[in-house]
Amino acid sequence: MWKLDKTDKKLLYLLQNNSKRTTKAYANQLGLSTTAVYERIKRLEREGIVKGYVALVDKTKVDQSFTVLCHVKLIQHVKDFILQFEKEVYKLKEVVECFHTSGDYDYILKIHVRDMQAYRDFMTTKLTAIRHIGSTQSSFIINEVKNSTIIYLE
16 A cells, blocks of 8 residues: 555545545645646555545435434344354345444444334334344434544645
């Protein structure tokens, strides 16, 4: 893996803030040629540092603003149960993030749905239909204080 220099880090910051800008705009901010910036971007992509580009959607404008953090404990923490759970949870469109964690629970899921009734439907027909779940605990988001996709590099 190649080492990121100061310019790479600044370019990554600019791309994370707005990846729709032109290479020329980035070049002007970085004091480099358009070709040099283009080559840096391609190298960041090739190295897998930049994994892709996305549109960030406002949850409230698409009626998916009810956010839940659901803690899941499997009945037993064995390889087959873990692999099966992860395979099944990956298919659930309501689950936007899933973390395998240490502590009292095995997983934390971040879920977006329309409202409490939609969450109830999700729990009863989808999540609890997954085998080997021992227990769940849900926390409902009251207010989103910070939500950032930017990874800052020193």
